[in-house]
Amino acid sequence: MHKNPIAAIATPGGAGGVGIVRVSGPDLIGLAKTFLGSEPKPRFAHYLVLKDAHQEQIDQVLLLYFKAPASFTGEDVLELHCHGGARVTQLVLNRVMELGAPEGIVLAGPGEFSLRAYLNGKIDLVQAEAIADLINAQTDAAIRGANLSLQGRFSDQINELIDQITQLRILVESTLDFPEEEIEFIEAANAQQRLEKIMNDLEQIIQTSRQGKILRDGIRLALVGSPNVGKSSLLNALVGEERAIVTPIAGTTRDRIIENISIDGIPVHVIDTAGIRESNDVVEQIGVAQTWDEIARADIVLLIHDVTQAPEANFVDIEKAVRERVHPGAHILDVMNKLDLLEGQKEGHTKIGLGVKQIFISAKTGEGISRLQETILRFAGWEGNAGGGIYTARSRHLRAIGLAKDHLQKAMMHGFGGNRALELFAEELHCAQNCLGEITGKLLPDDLLGKIFSEFCIGK
Incomplete structure (x- = not known):
């Protein structure tokens, strides 16, 4: 769990009608009271005149407070909406950092708000990546594809496949303690047909993901x-x-x-x-x-x-x-x-x-x-459909799916080939499950997690 609040400008640089400074942390009531002089009402726009340390006006600001866990990050979130000039937005951020110093506030790193949302279970890794894809989308079709990923379409398919593999693993591993009956038990449970269905479902995901990568990249x-x-x-x-x-x-x-x-x-x-x-x-x-x-x-x-x-x-x-x-x-x-x-x-x-x-x-x-x-x-390799029903996908997704396919093919060989080895069958299923888990972030090395979020913009 992160302890320090983080802050960043959430709107792009340059002049605009509105600039937004975002803050996220485990307890921001005290900071909100510092700005308002009273306790904030969740999801309510509070008007205030923000002043610097010398009591000179910086800007007229709207402050919004989102109470944990009902926020994007799952933590308390403050948003300060000011006029959108690059300098005035920076001055608002500077004042936030000054007033938040007693709480240990620090500047957010790239993608750190989305990372906290992921770590707090508000979104999975595919959905976090879809946020970045939506921001960077260059066509209407790419926007539709990113929104499908953000809504969980891709994640749902991966999770369904993981559940099918899990059930098959339970079946196979439960037979390992009864070697004299394992073959009959496996055949009676239609294990081969279940594995074939998993492989067919995975192949459809591969085809859609290839299209999704074209749509994104x-x-x-x-x-x-x-x-x-x-x-x-x-x-x-x-x-x-x-x-x-x-x-x-x-x-x-x-x-x-x-x-x-x-x-x-x-x-x-x-x-x-x-x-x-x-x-x-x-x-x-x-x-x-x-x-x-x-x-x-x-x-x-x-x-x-x-x-x-x-x-x-x-x-x-x-x-x-x-x-x-x-x-x-x-x-x-x-x-x-x-x-x-x-x-x-x-x-x-x-x-x-x-x-x-x-x-x-x-x-x-x-x-x-x-x-x-x-x-x-x-x-x-584009097959048409202009993005309708096709979610965005990334190279790392295709690599993980390809590795899962290899493990499932080896599982088929060990389970139903000439030389059966159910221990290896179960292990290959486990490896395939881990590969798919990396896509949604259920099983992902910390170094890869850091690399993924480092590619996000600051303030998201």
Whole structure:
């Protein structure tokens, strides 16, 4: 249990109509009385004029008091609502720290309010992460997905699976004391069918979680190619406005240009890179080095070609280098640009099959752009639904679920394979249960817990 009250500014920096300073601690009645001169009424807005140590007015403030455990953190919570200027909000926080010094008040660390809510059982770890996802969501679909996680949709599915494994573990471990009857008992209890159901349910969670990760993280899309093939023109076409300079001069783009867009509700981070070529220009060399870095980080690389020009002599080497640099699981799509310059040949170029990793477009006229957008989503693994019923998920969730799946497969082998070993069967079930417990935070190392909440913003 935390003893020291914590305080932080809960609203973003800059000017605004309202700024909020939040305080959480085990007993804040005394601090509230210091501000008001009387005991606060829970969930009631109290007006006061906040003054500094010299009795000079800082601001007119509304104070709200939430009595434990009926608060976000499960502790007593005070919120001071002031005018939203960056300086005035900081002065309010400073005064809170001065008046709270006798109670040992300290500045909150990143995510510490959410951490206390988690530790006090107000939310589980998935819901805590969903708060951060909701704050950082870039599309309506991502907001809906984060809200589903915050409401407990993901947690409920994981907890249901843990309960099924627990029941199966109880069944298996209860037979270990009766080895002469264990096989008949296991078969009579339909243990294999129960394990198969668990594995099928887990597989459905895996599919949904993969979609949820795309919804949360988006797709990192790198536009790559030789100079003057139309990378910047394609960026402008995808963004829908002139974001990059386009000229006939090769090598116009020397630095990365990153734009965040939405395709059917899915966040897409588009990176226009410097054209790949040998150059004596130091600035261009730096830009090309950044291009290789982006290729290594991208989920999808659009390798852009000018259909009106023969490839450069070294382009085969460039393509080979691109394919060697991409991370496992990334996709490369050949995009044949400037289709508008190929009069009379468009019909054959626009017909592409689902398995073809090549598409013809005109970034100038927009021809083929919608098909390209559909292909980007398909290559990323998005299956549609635009977030309806799909909750957000993270890489750590997928890793934990993948490990649980491995343990369940081993459990199936030990329980119903050629060489049965029920002790190992029970142990693999236990390991799978622990992996799933890490997702909601029931079984999570302290160091990983600290890392997760360190990624939150201060004041949340």
